[in-house]
Amino acid sequence: MTQTAPAPAPAQKPRAPRGPAAFSDEDEALPGGGFLAAPVPRRVFCREALSDEQKALAEVAERFVQGEVWPRMEAIEEKAEVDGPNGKEPLVISLVRQAAEIGLCSIEMPESAGGLDADLATAMHVAETLRACASFAATLGAHNGIGAQPIVYFGSDAQKAAWLPRLASAEKISCYALTEPGNGSDALAGKTTAARSPDGTHFVLDGQKQFITNGSWADVGIVFAHVDGKYSALIVDLHAEGVTRGAEEKKMGIKGSSTTGLVFQGVKVPVENLLGEVGDAAKIAFNILYHGRMKLGFASLGTAKHAIDLTVKFMQSRRAFGRPIIEFDLQERKLAECVAWAYACDSLCYRVVGLVERDIQAQPDPKDPQQQVAVLRRYGLECAAIKVHGSETCSRVLYHALRMHGGYGFCQEYQVERLMRDNVVETIYEGTNDINRVVLSGAIVESCALGAIPFRERVEAVHARLRAGDLAAPAVEGWLAPEAARVAALKDALCWFVEEALIGVGGDAKVEQQVLCGVADAALAFLAAESALAHTHGLGAADPQADARADATRLAIDEAGAELARCGRDALLHVTPPSLLPDALATFERLLARGALAQDLVEVRRRLARHAARRGGYSF
Numbered sequence: 001m002t003q004t005a006p007a008p009a010p011a012q013k014p015r016a017p018r019g020p021a022a023f024s025d026e027d028e029a030l031p032g033g034g035f036l037a038a039p040v041p042r043r044v045f046c047r048e049a050l051s052d053e054q055k056a057l058a059e060v061a062e063r064f065v066q067g068e069v070w071p072r073m074e075a076i077e078e079k080a081e082v083d084g085p086n087g088k089e090p091l092v093i094s095l096v097r098q099a100a101e102i103g104l105c106s107i108e109m110p111e112s113a114g115g116l117d118a119d120l121a122t123a124m125h126v127a128e129t130l131r132a133c134a135s136f137a138a139t140l141g142a143h144n145g146i147g148a149q150p151i152v153y154f155g156s157d158a159q160k161a162a163w164l165p166r167l168a169s170a171e172k173i174s175c176y177a178l179t180e181p182g183n184g185s186d187a188l189a190g191k192t193t194a195a196r197s198p199d200g201t202h203f204v205l206d207g208q209k210q211f212i213t214n215g216s217w218a219d220v221g222i223v224f225a226h227v228d229g230k231y232s233a234l235i236v237d238l239h240a241e242g243v244t245r246g247a248e249e250k251k252m253g254i255k256g257s258s259t260t261g262l263v264f265q266g267v268k269v270p271v272e273n274l275l276g277e278v279g280d281a282a283k284i285a286f287n288i289l290y291h292g293r294m295k296l297g298f299a300s301l302g303t304a305k306h307a308i309d310l311t312v313k314f315m316q317s318r319r320a321f322g323r324p325i326i327e328f329d330l331q332e333r334k335l336a337e338c339v340a341w342a343y344a345c346d347s348l349c350y351r352v353v354g355l356v357e358r359d360i361q362a363q364p365d366p367k368d369p370q371q372q373v374a375v376l377r378r379y380g381l382e383c384a385a386i387k388v389h390g391s392e393t394c395s396r397v398l399y400h401a402l403r404m405h406g407g408y409g410f411c412q413e414y415q416v417e418r419l420m421r422d423n424v425v426e427t428i429y430e431g432t433n434d435i436n437r438v439v440l441s442g443a444i445v446e447s448c449a450l451g452a453i454p455f456r457e458r459v460e461a462v463h464a465r466l467r468a469g470d471l472a473a474p475a476v477e478g479w480l481a482p483e484a485a486r487v488a489a490l491k492d493a494l495c496w497f498v499e500e501a502l503i504g505v506g507g508d509a510k511v512e513q514q515v516l517c518g519v520a521d522a523a524l525a526f527l528a529a530e531s532a533l534a535h536t537h538g539l540g541a542a543d544p545q546a547d548a549r550a551d552a553t554r555l556a557i558d559e560a561g562a563e564l565a566r567c568g569r570d571a572l573l574h575v576t577p578p579s580l581l582p583d584a585l586a587t588f589e590r591l592l593a594r595g596a597l598a599q600d601l602v603e604v605r606r607r608l609a610r611h612a613a614r615r616g617g618y619s620f
């Protein structure tokens, strides 16, 4: 299918924004699970704290997506072709080149390479706006994210000068080739080799990669291979002799993107294309994953909010039994849940990126990629949290949205069908959500065991409270005091549970994945609820939507309590010796009951749903 080339983008390439305003009171919140031990914050970084300059770039992206991408989604899905600089090319690639003209391919690239050199918060805010167009976003992300960011972070000056300007302009399209037919989650177990040539001028690349986004049309790839027996990364010209591209995968979603295998047979790669040092694969792959996970979480958040908007519009126009279906109590329940999930996710995403950016700005040279990478690495747990929470919030919202559409949700004419199919892969790539839960719980185990966070002190305080029989709700004053007290009490219960789980699994942490995933799930739900509370509280009671924010927060807190109870009981029944079990369960119940909010959640949900209906969708 051939289409007319899209019109040139109307917007000009904007100036580079850097640095969100300091907005958090989380001085004690260390990365790597520090939230467990720190006091409940009353204020965190949030989208409302983004500067006008930061928002301006997202507005440019938003206009582009709405004006150029959304109207062509069907053609993108059908892999339509248009006239390009070198003859016919896929429409989606033409749109990537157009996006490059307004800076969307070079947001995080240094100015010296023609990039915008924007800060991480801006980049993530832009990722959120690239919503509901996953085929385009995946193509763009594989090019300017995982396909270019390794060069930004780890490339030599010569490599940056050689590659980044051409990637920034999308003259060359990039990809990232880590996965192989024999290994995906076990990312460093690849078998591809890059042997040094006898004259030492090049490597000879042999092997096979699998599931490579942009595989059929990328000009260049970051390819992982063994050099001198050590897993390393190379920048590979994919037009070189010996490169074969596999057939397109017939996928469930993101059908407009390309996913193919790549076969390398005796491909000559100049030695100067080694990225970083020999043996740097783990360093490069994991740091790129942290970045990619965060971005994916933001993109999923954007799609979840979009799904809420279009569902509200649908439910307002669709009638049953003589009334718009949005007025039915059960639909209000689902709508309120969607809004509360998205609000908690939003709060979590911006809180974390604010902390990361704050720490980057505190580095001696915030523009030094190595210093940026070092900060990001410390937030590996939080990046995994954003990825899991974002992708699964989107799944849950879409599942509700589809049902709220009735039969129309099942039909292609309505967007939600595509959004739901597209969302599935978000739970698979950048590390499956299982693997991310393993990462998350592993980081908690490590932080607690190594004393990297003051977890011991926090748990000791809980034990002292239990010994003293002091189970009154924590004393908190001011607006949202009962909610803040409840969150503080839940944090105590969570810490107590984490300690019991860690003692229970002992040296079997790698085997006891179910218990540790319970730790991850409980921590994740808590972190989201705590973020929602601090987000709402930070904006204050005078915020025009304060009441609705408070209701969304209440629902998130209730969910965190329920998740903690579910995961905690499940784990305790497994890890606690039978003689200690009754006491352990009773103690857990006492901690869970502390500060419980006796609130009418039916009314909370009705209020929140009606707020969303009045505002025409997700309004925060």
Ligand SMILES: Cc1cc2nc3c(=O)[nH]c(=O)nc-3n(C[C@H](O)[C@H](O)[C@H](O)COP(=O)(O)OP(=O)(O)OC[C@H]3O[C@@H](n4cnc5c(N)ncnc54)[C@H](O)[C@@H]3O)c2cc1C
Residues within 6 Å of the ligand: 142, 175, 176, 177, 178, 179, 183, 184, 185, 186, 210, 211, 212, 213, 214, 251, 259, 425, 428, 429, 430, 431, 432, 433, 434, 435, 438, 513
């Ligand atoms: C559309 C698409 C695009 C992709 N794009 C790229 C790309 O551009 N570049 C690239 O390099 N890769 C890409 N991938 C690959 C993707 O990253 C992998 O599919 C993913 O990491 C999972 O690997 P796998 O498919 O081999 O599954 P496996 O590793 O075989 O996992 C199968 C199941 O086992 C579980 N599992 C595995 N190990 C463990 C463990 N230790 N503990 C508990 N459970 C475990 C997993 O969670 C999963 O449920 C893409 C994949 C898809 C589908």
